[in-house]
Each structure stands twice: as structure tokens, then as C-alpha cells.
Amino acid sequence: MEKISATFFERNPVICARELIGCHFQWKGCAGRIVETEAYLSVDDPACHTWSRPSARVFVETHQAGDAYVYLNYGMHWMFNVLIKSDEGSGFVLFRALEPVAGLEEMRGRRAGVGDRLLAAGPGKLTRAMGIDGSAHGVCFLGNADCGIVRSKPVETCASGRIGISKAVELPWRFGDPASLSLSRKF
């Protein structure tokens, strides 16, 4: 159970996405067990921002592995990703769902009226519950004292096509713990 360093993200993005399942994501007093992720590749992946956004390609070039890539989707939901950079491919891992572990009072305050299991059961819900917004974009959060990712024992992990996209739906790059009650969608 040690804290993950940036070298963890200097590997194949798909491997990173799978191995993050079960790890704990800490962010400014709140924490959750990662139960759902998706991998996006910076080359040959039409669903990745790098496919159509020059700004995303610049981000990959000018930032380091492990830095946060945060953007606003549908005008109201922040999406939280980690940058992956390696010889075996670069890209992003989208954090899609957490099981709340710490800072429950704070999370409940930001997500009034929602049951604990569903506080972060989706990529937009996750950032809302954790208090993540555009100010986190580009941040090297692994180095912060109150933020980071803590490694766990390997968990049995399921894969499926990625959710909510229209391009490259067939690539099986969504990963998760099928037993979790905090998924954005069942496997």
C-alpha cells in the first residue's frame, strides 16, 4: 500500500487503466476506491481528444506523465484524466467512478440528496463529489501532500467498450470491478 509515482504512468495506457482499478484516489481530504476507468490513446484512437484537438496534442507534448488533464464536457461536467506517456503509447486514463472512502461529509455536501454509493458513480459525479474543477487542469497532483493515488492489491477486473462515445465504441478499453455497487453502469 504505497503511493504511486509518476513512473506508473510511463507505461501502456491500457495497462495503466486496468491496474488503477482497486487503487485509492486521494484529493484534498476526500478519497475513493477507483472502480471504473477508461483508456484513450493519443494515436489511432478516434475517441481521444488528440484525434481532433490540437490543444490536447500540445498538452501531451508539454506535460509529464501523471499530470491531470481536466476538461468541461456538455458545458457542465468536469472530466478528470491522468496523462500517460510512454514508448508503448501515450494517452489518458479517464476516472469514471469511485467508491467513497474518506471525506464523506464533504462529498455529501456537494452532492445533496444522493446516496453514498452513488456519490461518485460516474465521471461527472466523481469530479463534483471530490471538488475537482478546471483549476486542476495540468496539475502534477501526484506530488502534492494531500493528493495522490495509493496502490492496492490487484483486483479481478472486467473490460467492456467505452461509454458515452460515438467513435471506436468497439475497443474494449473500459475497465472496472464488476462487483462494485458504485459503477456508472453495470458490466
Added chain:
DNA sequence: GCCAGGATGTTA
């Protein structure tokens, strides 16, 4: 439980 529709802002 399912589905349709609307909110909302940034990118290209």
C-alpha cells in the same frame, strides 16, 4: 424499470 429531452460552455 425505460426512454426522451433539456441544461450548458468549449472546441474546432
Added chain:
DNA sequence: AACATCCTGGCG
């Protein structure tokens, strides 16, 4: 125009 979403309201 599309978009890595979420919530509500209508069903029955």
C-alpha cells in the same frame, strides 16, 4: 455541430 454527462419527468 459535436461533445468521454446528468437529471427530471412521463410512463404505466
